[in-house]
Amino acid sequence: MTDPRLTPLAASLPPTVPFTGPEALERRMGRPFAARMGANENAFGPSPKAIEAMERTARDVWMYGDPEVYDLRVAMAAHHGCDPSHVVVGEGIDGLLGLLVRLTVGPGTPVVTSLGGYPTFNFHVAGFGGRLLTVPYHGDASDPVALMHLAEESSARLVYLSNPDNPMGGFHGPEVIGRMVEAVPDGALLVLDEAYAELAPEGLLPSIDPADPRVIRMRTFSKAHGLAGLRVGYAIGPAPLVAAFDRVRNHFGLGRIAQAGALAALADRDWPREVAGRVAQARDGIAAIARAAGLVPLPSAANFVTIDCGADGAFARRVLGGLLGRGVFVRMPGVAPLDRCIRVTVGPPEALRAFAEALPLALAEARSAP
Amino acid sequence: MTDPRLTPLAASLPPTVPFTGPEALERRMGRPFAARMGANENAFGPSPKAIEAMERTARDVWMYGDPEVYDLRVAMAAHHGCDPSHVVVGEGIDGLLGLLVRLTVGPGTPVVTSLGGYPTFNFHVAGFGGRLLTVPYHGDASDPVALMHLAEESSARLVYLSNPDNPMGGFHGPEVIGRMVEAVPDGALLVLDEAYAELAPEGLLPSIDPADPRVIRMRTFSKAHGLAGLRVGYAIGPAPLVAAFDRVRNHFGLGRIAQAGALAALADRDWPREVAGRVAQARDGIAAIARAAGLVPLPSAANFVTIDCGADGAFARRVLGGLLGRGVFVRMPGVAPLDRCIRVTVGPPEALRAFAEALPLALAEARSAP
Structure with a gap:
């Protein structure tokens, strides 16, 4: 039901929102994510x-x-x-x-x-x-x-x-x-x-x-x-x-x-530089995990690595689902042909380990889907 | 100069803003206020x-x-x-x-x-x-x-x-x-x-x-x-x-x-009640200060007391100016006939003391203005 007092423009807008937050996904799953690698946040944290x-x-x-x-x-x-x-x-x-x-x-x-x-x-x-x-x-x-x-x-x-x-x-x-x-x-x-x-x-x-x-x-x-x-x-x-x-x-x-x-x-001029170094290192780590799983990481100048899953959007969505189900929060581009990819935010070593463990399992699951 | 890309509506809006912040006034004066009693903030602070x-x-x-x-x-x-x-x-x-x-x-x-x-x-x-x-x-x-x-x-x-x-x-x-x-x-x-x-x-x-x-x-x-x-x-x-x-x-x-x-x-259910008590006490304090100066405080159900300065808007603005000049930040209603008043936010005893000291001086100054 739409409120009758909305302007014609407001009434015409879809009730959708751009992003579902990780907390909403956690509430649906009934447990927190082990690794929060979906919102391009900076897990290295702010300057002390x-x-x-x-x-x-x-x-x-x-x-x-x-x-x-x-x-x-x-x-x-x-x-x-x-x-x-x-x-x-x-x-x-x-x-x-x-x-x-x-x-x-x-x-x-x-x-x-x-x-x-x-x-x-x-x-x-x-x-x-x-x-x-x-x-x-x-x-x-x-x-x-x-x-x-x-x-x-x-x-x-x-x-x-x-x-x-x-x-x-x-x-x-x-x-x-x-x-x-x-x-x-x-x-x-x-x-x-x-x-x-x-x-x-x-x-x-x-x-x-x-x-x-x-x-x-x-x-x-x-x-x-x-x-x-x-x-x-x-x-x-x-x-x-x-x-x-x-x-x-x-x-x-x-x-x-x-x-x-x-x-x-x-x-604090030093902190962003320190972070940029850790981000670059973690990008390499994620790229290596992707390659080890047979996927192609795209070059990145940001705090995430977009990974080509090598097939179509339906396949990448299955991979994403497998990662979420294993406690690894990632996102993916919404539109073809970009949606053949998943997008993985960098993080500290424990996040990368969680991703490295979950990715091969999620891939195998996605490939064996009917 | 107005940017030519603004919508007709945006271009028609006045460049005014609803409120000047106390920090802007402090920058103009070159010193901080002794008492911040203008923005209906709660100087008793948040719950611990x-x-x-x-x-x-x-x-x-x-x-x-x-x-x-x-x-x-x-x-x-x-x-x-x-x-x-x-x-x-x-x-x-x-x-x-x-x-x-x-x-x-x-x-x-x-x-x-x-x-x-x-x-x-x-x-x-x-x-x-x-x-x-x-x-x-x-x-x-x-x-x-x-x-x-x-x-x-x-x-x-x-x-x-x-x-x-x-x-x-x-x-x-x-x-x-x-x-x-x-x-x-x-x-x-x-x-x-x-x-x-x-x-x-x-x-x-x-x-x-x-x-x-x-x-x-x-x-x-x-x-x-x-x-x-x-x-x-x-x-x-x-x-x-x-x-x-x-x-x-x-x-x-x-x-x-x-x-x-x-x-x-x-x-924290207790804190707002605690605050409400202190606010009520400070309201009484401000009302007493106003009466002692020969002014009429209006009854208040909020965290401020609006004080009728007994004359017109020009007079109240002079009183307000005198208070600001003495380091006491207060505001006043913007429209006649309400603008015969000043509005004083409650605060702790030291704020009330600053107000009690400044008010008679500001009033005398306002009355002696040419």
Whole structure:
């Protein structure tokens, strides 16, 4: 039953959600996962300095967080060598994507993304009535040239690209992204989701002028900084666009512990580097486990390895089911032909061991299915 | 300069924000406030059990929070004696009000509230293009009968009422609210903001069937529970409306520390009662300070006392300025004739002492102004 007071747009939206959380799966199974390798969380955890800051702030949480998020914004701006007027902080990249879509997309507005790209972006576009147009992956990589062609052809308002790419793990170097920026059509905006930036090969991030009106970049504390459950993301972009977020955002939305934790995490320059090293090592470990099982791991610049299971989506879903049943939480791309793969988040050695044990059994089970 | 890619609605919104935070005022003054009595925060703080739960969860914050907020929703439902399908949790009442307006209000949709009522609700209505219609306060109280008359007359979709009332502090008993519910016109929804419910006189809260399609009630952990900076609110309402929030909400928006802290706070039945006692005592203290200065404190069922400064808005603004200048952060209603008042949040004895010292000086200054 739908509430009769919903707007026509709200009434038209499907009751589906982008992701089922691991906790929901655990409740269905009646037991916790042995290894949590599905949500691209960072099991190496946050900086000890961030933990200490959050613990210290717990008793101050009777106060609202600063609605201007001033200290954190200033620190982010310094980190990126720009003026704070180019930085907006929000409740994760998810929250910022929602606000950006709200600001720029109305009923029927064309928006371009990759077929099989980040579902939460699509959720927001649908939620504001936008018309989502998609470009297939080229091989296992997103296709910047085709995305911009479609944007031009369709007069798209937004073009979304995640780089490093989720869910496939690939990476476009600065020249490719630079050409993409040059190709942004008049009236369009490139939404560059760099959630995994700190885990990408060093020196390969594009250098983009924060004042460039053609691009907004999204960053997060959820990945390299290990603060997914704190909900802090930020965007860097042209000042007039950044200022517009103030017209619609939930001004007191970023809590006091969130601001303190993120500020301490940003100040600790060593931790993300330390994490990047552990992530790279664990990526190699997962790739080796995949190969040992006769599967093909795709190259990854993020904190997960996408593994080609060598058959179709139905087969990969059986493998995924076998892993879940053995207490290993992983996810998979939702759309063919990417859905021949499973996506495995890196983790500490015990998680990799659980995966190494479960994978051959899940594969054998998937192969023997009727 | 406005970004040319904004939707017509976004481009039409004013760049104003509902509230300036105390931190922004402190930055302008160049020094911190001695007493933070402006944002209706709870300086008595959160339950020690909630603090402990937040501290304990800091190191687990690499995991996203459960997107279904299952444990907390179940606990809230048990607390209110209803099924979890009647409960939606969000990033404070502010966040939930934004989602509710998004779900039900489109361009031109009439919405009714009190003139001088909660500015953030108005911010959301404007943000989705709704047409805000207002009813003046009757004396110093909101006017349920007139609100429902206007709702009927205007075919309003939403009718907002805060009870206990912010910014005036008054309270309508269960009979008045019951009659208001009976008067909700077809196609309308009463949004009952009960942020201060736990601080209201005991036994005077209305008893409303959670399945009643005419009402949604909003509650928060920001006030009696002392967790304003954690950003957790919830709404209780008819299941089809509650379910609709899933179509638009930021599913991973409620963080892990937020869920753990709120769950522990809810489990501690003693703390809100303890706080309510201290709040009542501090209300008496503030009222006495006001009377000693020759002013009239209004009766309050919340964690603040609204004080009639006895003249017009310009005078009250001068008093407010004098208090701010003396390091005492307070706020005031924004609209005449309510703006003859200042609104002073309760706090511990040292805050009341700072207020008691500053008030006579601020008054003398305001009276001697040219």
